[in-house]
Amino acid sequence: MLKRCKFIVHYVSKFNVFEQVRYASQILPQFSAEKYNVKRKNFSNVQAADVSYFQSILGNDRVLTDRDEVLPFNIDWIRNCRGQSQVVLKPKTTQEVSEILAYCNKKRLAVCPQGGNTGLVGGSVPVYDEIVINLMLMDKIITLDEISGALVCEAGCVLENLDNYVRGHNLIMPLDLGAKGSCQIGGNVSTNAGGLRLLRYGNLHGSVLGLEAVKADGTVIDCLRSLKKDNTGYHLKHLFIGSEGTLGIVTKVAIHCPVLPKAATLGFFGIKNFENILELYKSAKSSLGEILSAFEMADNLAITQTVKNLNLPNPISDYPFYALVETHGSNEVHDGEKLSNFLNKEMESGLIMDGTVTSDPAKMQTIWNLRESIAASSLVGGYVFKYDVSIPQKHYYDIVPMLKQRLGDKASAVFGYGHIGDGNIHINISVPQYTKEVVSLIEPFIFEEVSKLKGSISAEHGIGFRKPQFIHYSKEPSALGLMRDLKQLMDPNGILNPYKVLPETN
Amino acid sequence: MSRVLVGVKRVIDYAVKIRVKPDKSGVVTDGVKHSMNPFDEIAVEEAVRMKEKKLASEVIAVTCGPTQAQETLRTALAMGADRAIHVEVAGAEYETLQPLHVAKILAKLSQDEKADIVIVGKQAIDDDSNQTAQMTAALLDWPQAVFASKVEKTDSGLTVTREIDGGLEVIKTKLPAVLSADLRLNEPRYATLPNIMKAKKKPLKKVAAKDLGVDLSPRIKVVSVEDPPVRQGGSILPDVDTLVAKLKEGGHV
Incomplete structure (x- = not known):
């Protein structure tokens, strides 16, 4: 009996965290486009004919257009960003993803790939009316090689489900995050998620053995090998790891699972x-x-x-x-x-x-x-600024007291926590209310300081929608130039997750 | 001041997924992580608090089981018990060890150790028997205060709040007495490092069940252990009419 009780207690408390977050305020967040003053790019608007086309591929059930049904897909889980999408698509196969993208590319319709929508930099929700392509229905486990530990699965598999599955075979997933109950492996790979086990098992550039991704024009790039060693030409899979859906949509993943520790x-x-x-x-x-x-x-x-x-x-x-x-x-x-x-x-x-x-x-x-x-705790009441930076360990904690002093009583709480082993600190600043004045005190100050300490302005959360204008603190102009060239090559119409990762050129 | 005897049981940790043996004779325990029965942790916590409040002079933790059960005793010692007694029961005898056996052992030990209070968890999360406290009280002919959610010392004995169906019952009992701990009695502490270190040096006595004169021959035979039935998958229906049709089809309306 206790087992059940405890399970419920555990479940409820976990649930509460997210519910509290979700309902911290019943008021909808402001549209990202207004809040951050973003201009809509020159994409087509979704027409009734487009919706009919999507319905012809996916059927009616997997094309959401009802305003209330679409709403949750427009808001990120920290309730900071809100997009204006009117269509959510839920493909079940790579073929469907490919057909959707080929069509959107031809029609110049922008899309926003989405997994568990647990990202912290607004990368997983649209900014304007990008069509949301949510991969939650691509949740099949394909194979597990118990000798090598290679797991092959579809992108929409929830991390915790995968972990439970491989545990049955004496293996564990090489990554573990607070959001494991909702986040999807495709999203983890696309954002190169770090998490709690990185110190021991390394990051996804090492653990991901291969993947399948769909390019903007619908071409399926099959790099789904599950080999530890494969030095045949360019290591293309890395382009899709951490590019946050701006170069392609990850549809399948082969990942190396270490042995379950006894x-x-x-x-x-x-x-x-x-x-x-x-x-x-x-x-x-x-x-x-x-x-x-x-x-x-x-x-x-x-x-x-x-x-x-x-x-x-x-x-x-x-x-x-x-x-x-x-x-x-x-x-x-x-x-x-x-x-x-x-x-x-x-x-x-x-x-x-x-x-x-x-x-x-x-x-x-x-x-x-x-x-x-x-x-999640800091989301109870008020507004919270979250930063995820990596700094050489010697100066790991320096910024927290600096910010405390700078903000004084304008902030109700400034605290730091994180993965010492990876030099990655999360800094949370709680304020009673979001104001431009507080923002100007924090940004770009925090990024300048991190840059001075030779750190990275985004250790594991990515750049997403929130940080492109700060990426230059961590990336040299030549590197940014090459990023732009790659984007131009792989997504010439810029339909994949626009307004994200790459800064605007003035 | 009283001497408190606390019964603790080593069970499969509640965070571990239970697997039934293919031959249905029991559940898989080999290589599975065990820890102290959570209700027994509450019992230990209560005993240690009694000692901290100077209501008890000594806390003795007792367990019946194989060698590994000593880990559970070390946990009790790290939480604050003063000494421990390991009643060795291994192999086939352990497989068929039942509440009556444990009650006899606890009864014998509480007399030998001159205990005034026996506290155990209200039930173990593996067999869910909920019998040991009651049987121990009967064997000793002591009063029992089971499902305790609050225990207070009064002049001549204890005032115990009990969780009963639909509410709480407050009873007074003289000492000696047998108590069983319910979920809300307290929140057990985490053993701190210095106490974990100290626990390694606290006395732990080993005795054999037969030296206590307890006959361990089984009184019950387990016929079959089975998994609960798997939940049937649900389906989403387009409208109420279809739902009604389906219900009629299944003979539910």
């Missing part, structure tokens, strides 16, 4: 200051070596706010910083010994002030849930 342990520690977090990271790398699978940090406010807003338990009391250290290994005894040596040493040295450590799956889930809920 032993996993999670520690959650209280730390005195940021310097000690770095010391602890160094020590964890040398003491835990190959079993270290995640090293995450959060400052006091990130945790206390999450505990308060979402009513979650904090396993330990108040500390200035928190570190979360996870190990994945193949032998519980061996891992346990390593971990216990590491803990003994660092308790004694004082780097770890207090903490808890567990290998009970249920407890581990509760602790991970606290970490993963930070992103």
Whole structure:
């Protein structure tokens, strides 16, 4: 009985986070085009004849035109961006995607490819009336090679479903994100999603073995090999990883799944200051070596706010910083010994002030849930600016106090948390209300500072709709030039996810 | 001050997906992650809180099971129990270990250890029996306060709030007594690192069931363990008329 109860509790709390987000305000967000002053590009408008054509390919059920039905596809999950699309298409096969794109390309109709719509930079929703192509119905698992660990599936498979599936075969997905219950693998690949396991299993440019994508003119590019090694010519799959749907729509993915660790342990520690977090990271790398699978940090406010807003338990009391250290290994005894040596040493040295450590799956889930809920917790009330930057570890936390000082009482909360191991920090700034004045205090200040520290203005969230005008802080003009050339070559009419990634040329 | 005996059971962790053995004799436990029964965690927490409030002088954790069950005792020790007793039951005997056996063991140990209060979880999440507390009380001829959601010390004994169908019942009981912990009694703590380290050095005594004079021969035979039926897929119908037609077709209206 308890099992069911707990399951429901867990489910409800998870559900609540997203519901709260969705209904944080019943008022619809302002149209992105107005909010960010974007001019519509010279695309055709969708006509009744176009809708009829789509219906002839997909049938009536998979072409949404009803205003209420289309609305959720127009709004991103942080309720920051809102597009004006009137048509949502739900293809089931690559062939259908190809036919849709060939038609749109010919008619110069702009499209917005969409997966689970959990992106944080507005890349997954339209800006004007781009036709939404949502891949949720392409959710079939095609093959799983248990020897190599290669999983081949369609782009619309939800990450958590894939993880559950491969776990049944003693494998895990190489990536794990807070949004795993909604995000789709095609979207993960298109945005080169990072997440919680990147430290151990690397990023998608390494894990994706092959993929199939459809170009703007409807050509299907079949790079769906599942080989670890394949040095035959240009590595085209990489063009579709992280290009956020501006060069093509990913329809199938071959991805390498590592072996499910037999032993996993999670520690959650209280730390005195940021310097000690770095010391602890160094020590964890040398003491835990190959079993270290995640090293995450959060400052006091990130945790206390999450505990308060979402009513979650904090396993330990108040500390200035928190570190979360996870190990994945193949032998519980061996891992346990390593971990216990590491803990003994660092308790004694004082780097770890207090903490808890567990290998009970249920407890581990509760602790991970606290970490993963930070992103959603800050959406309760007011408006939140979210930044996802990577900075060399030495200066990882510098920007948070800088912003606190700069914003003073204009911000209700400024906090930082993220993946220390990857040098990736998420900075959240909560304000009572979105105003141009606050924006001007934050942007481009934050990007300039990141650029000075030789960081990246977008570590894992991508550029999307929100950041093209800042991309130059991280990309040289020559690199941007080549990006434009590629776009011109692969999508000459610019119909794929317009207004995103590439900055406007003045 | 009282001495508290807490019964803890090692069960498959509730976050793990349960698989039934192909021969339907039970569920797969090999290589599956186990942890302390969540209701027993609540029982341990309550006992430790009693000690922290100086209502209890000593907390003794007890478990019956194979060697691995000692991990569960170490968890109880890390949460704050003072010492532990591992009643070794392994192999075939463990497979058929039932609440009555455990109740006899707990009854014997509470006499040997001169316990004033026995606390266990209201049920274990693996067999859902909900019998151990009641049977232990009967065997000892002690009062029982089961499904406790609040326990307070009063002059001569305890005032216990019980979760019953449709509400709460408040009862008073003298000591010694047997309690079982319900979900809302408390929220168990996470064992902190220093306590996890200390727990490794706390005393853990091993005894054999037969040394306690308890006969472990099975009283019940498990005939078959089966998965719940798989939910039939639903379908979306275009309109009410079709729905009514379908319901009629299926003989539901």
